[in-house]
Every structure is written in C-alpha cells, then in structure tokens.
Amino acid sequence: MNMSEVETLAKVEVLADLEENVRELMIAHEAKRILWFPSELLSAAPDTDPDLHIRELRRRAEGISTPARVALALNLLTEEGLPHFHRLLAVYLGGDTFWSKWTNLWTAEEDRHGAVLHDYSRDSMVLNNPVIEKMQFEYLKAGFEPTWDKDPYRVFVYTTLQERATQVSHANTGKLAGAYEPMIGTVLANVAKEEARHYVFYRNVFEEVLARDPNRALESAAAIMPSIDMPGVNMPHFREMADVIRRAGIYGPRDYLKIVEEQIRYWAIDAIEGLNEMGKKAQEKIMAIPARLERVADVMETRSRAKTFAFAVAFAREFEME
Secondary structure (H helix, E strand, O other), rough: OOOOHHHHHHHHHHHHHHHHHHHHHHHHHHHHHOOOHHHHHHOOOOOOOOOHHHHHHHHHHOOHHHHHHHHHHHHHHHHHHHHHHHHHHHHHHHHOOHHHHHHHHHHHHHHHHHHHHHHHHHHHHOOOOOHHHHHHHHHHHHOOOOHHHHHHHHHHHHHHHHHHHHHHHHHHHHHHHOOOOOOHHHHHHHHHHHHHHHHHHHHHHHHHHHOHHHHHHHHHHHOOOOOOOOOOHOOOOOHHHHHHHHOOOOHHHHHHHHHHHHHHOOOOHHHOOOHHHHHHHHHHHHHHHHHHHHHHHHHHHHHHOOEEEOOHHHHOOEEEEO
C-alpha cells in the first residue's frame, strides 16, 4: 500500500468516527426542511383553468431578459447533473451507515431541483427546450472527473463551497427573472433555501474533520479553496454562459471571494493551533487566498470590455453586455 492509499484510509476512518454527528446533522436538516415537489410549485390554483394558467405563464415569461434566461439554463443544467455525480460521494460514504443515508437524501433532494427547473422551462417556453435537452445529454456524457475526488476531505471542502455558490446563483437569478415572472422567483427561492441547508451540512462536517485531523484537513482545504470548477464546467458553452452571469451581477469572482472569507471565519482557520509544519504552511496559504482572489476580481473587472453574446438555448437572440 502506498503512502497516498494510507492517507486516504486514515481519512476514511475519521469520517467513520463522524457518523453520530452525521445522524444529528440529518435530523436538524430534515426538521428545518419543508419538502416540496415540482408539481406543487408549478401547478395552477384549484379553481384555475390549466390552459389559461400556461398561457398566462408564457405571457409573463416573455419579459424575462436574455441574460436571466442564460442563467436559468446554466442553473438548470447544473442541477440536472448533480444527482448523477452521486458516485463521487458514495465512493467514501457507502455501506449501511448514516453517511450513505445522507448521500441518498442529498441525491433525492437535488433531483427535484433539476426536475422543477426543467418542467418550468417546458411550461414557460423561456428556453429552447430541444437545445437544452441536447446540452444536458452532452454534459452528462462528458462527465465530471475532478482532481479532488480521490481525497475525502477535499470532497467536503468542495461541496461546502459549491453548495454556497449554487445558493447564491439561484437566489440572484430568481430575483432577476422573478421581477418579470413571479413563479420562477418562487421556484428558485425554494431551490436556494435547500442548497443553503446542504451548505450548512457540509460546512459542519468539515468543521468536525478539522477538529479531529487539523493538519491533513488544512492541507486539503488549501488545495481546493483558491478556485473551484463548478460541476457544469464540462457542459457546452459553460465559460461564455458563466461570463454572462458574472456581467449580470448574478455570480462572479467577488461572490466566490465572499464565500471563501465566510468559510475562513466560520472554521476559524487563523485560530487553529498545535499544527505541524505541513499544517502551518496550509494555514498560511489559506489565509492568503482572499487577497489573491481580490486581485483576480480586480483584473477581471479592469480588463472586461463590452461583448455581444448569442446562445441557441436562448433562441440565438443577440445581446450586448458591459
């Protein structure tokens, strides 16, 4: 057995020691959650003509801006992909444990997010549905093979950051699109609230990992926190769509900076003591990340120029953004 395999086994043992914490976190998660289903959020009121409901929805959706439609497409594809990446968690959290119960619950909850956005897109015709379905196919076919999936600690740093980023993106997209069409505002608010609870779960898990194995936990965090690729990075036109979302003020480098700063504060990275040399170096690296992210955001904003976009998924309508 090589050193890397020994390290992984040691980390898996720490996760096994956390099972009681996971049980308690699951109880707290489900106690705060109001379980909803797509048909409940999207259906007409009992005394409303269903055909009229759809016509009115499509009329309202006509006002949704093209950048908001691009954000909806990216959010939809990301959510539809997440349940298919169940295996990234299941590798370390399988078996008859509360870990596997959590992974299955997370997958079931995420599946509803993709379903409600897909159903909304079909009902409202806010996106070119044949195009979005082909994009989803290509996205899932490409897969998601992150470099961190061999390290169980990195998995939880990544999921903490990713769930928080997804929450921010959904909430802000909901505000932008919901100004024209209130139903999508309600849908995305519900999705964002659930992502917030997933974020709390993963953030608390890594807090417990830090308490038990601070040196290796900090090394894993230092490898992930400087930047993360969102799960949708392999989808067609991801980079261009992400640029639109940044320019629209929905999600960008400054949002990621805030998320990293939140985790540094919550995990009290600067206050961890008794570290070995590896742990101290990782701690120093993490504490320097916000300044680096600030510089990245400054450069991106300084170099940004007006640009024209067009996406088939948004009916190939040309639009310019600053």
